[in-house]
Amino acid sequence: MYILLTDALSCPRCGPGFGLLVQADRLEERRVVEGRLGCANCRETYPVHGGVAHLSLGSATEADVPADPPADDPEAAVKLAALMGLAGARGLVMVEGPGARHAAALARLVPEVEVVGVDDSAGPPPTMEAGVSRVRAGAALPFRDGTMRGAALTGGAGDARLREALRVLAPGARLLVDPADAETGARLRGLGAQVMLEQEGVVVAAAPGRPVQLGASRRG
Numbered sequence: 001m002y003i004l005l006t007d008a009l010s011c012p013r014c015g016p017g018f019g020l021l022v023q024a025d026r027l028e029e030r031r032v033v034e035g036r037l038g039c040a041n042c043r044e045t046y047p048v049h050g051g052v053a054h055l056s057l058g059s060a061t062e063a064d065v066p067a068d069p070p071a072d073d074p075e076a077a078v079k080l081a082a083l084m085g086l087a088g089a090r091g092l093v094m095v096e097g098p099g100a101r102h103a104a105a106l107a108r109l110v111p112e113v114e115v116v117g118v119d120d121s122a123g124p125p126p127t128m129e130a131g132v133s134r135v136r137a138g139a140a141l142p143f144r145d146g147t148m149r150g151a152a153l154t155g156g157a158g159d160a161r162l163r164e165a166l167r168v169l170a171p172g173a174r175l176l177v178d179p180a181d182a183e184t185g186a187r188l189r190g191l192g193a194q195v196m197l198e199q200e201g202v203v204v205a206a207a208p209g210r211p212v213q214l215g216a217s218r219r220g
């Protein structure tokens with residue numbers, strides 16, 4: 001996990017207004033390999049194992065190590081970069097779901113971004129990749145408002161996930177939903193986003209000019 005990603009992280013228990021502090025037990029080239037993240041508000045701690053931040057409520061153990069992830073696909077990375085409008089981009093980019101396996105290829109394609117691969121798998125991949133931070137997350141995205149330069153939801157998305165994705169995007173940044181159902185475009189418009197592309201199960205929308213506000217149920 002890139003150590004500067006900590007500035008964008010928030011406590012999944014307390015919500016996006018509560019940041020996290022990092023204690024690195026092992027640091028390599030400004031990346032936390034082993035350590036923990038802590039919330040000063042609720043005192044909850046979240047482990048970092050093998051470079052992966054476990055930010056779900058019910059964290060992983062050191063024994064959780066799955067098989068190697070599928071190889072990334074440069075063509076898939078080109079599609080992600082194009083649809084999220086990342087030419088010349090800098091900052092953080094989130095790819096959630098199965099598409100996170102292309103994070104390393106995307107980072108090589110757009111070297112000025114840090115690609116944050118998000119999924120809910122049980123454990124970390126066995127290797128670390130340049131330009132990629134891996135995060136395990138549950139229902140809530142553990143990021144502060146407006147911190148992402150682009151975002152892709154590649155495992156489908158209901159209303160709550162669309163709202164969360166728009167919340168973490170900087171104003172005007174693009175959200176890619178692939179696959180998207182027939183109602184995704186309408187739901188995004190209802191949340192104030194500008195739909196730019198809607199075809200063949202793919203929707204691209206620009207985030208509204210201010211972060212999407214969360215409902216009262218966000219911290220439950």
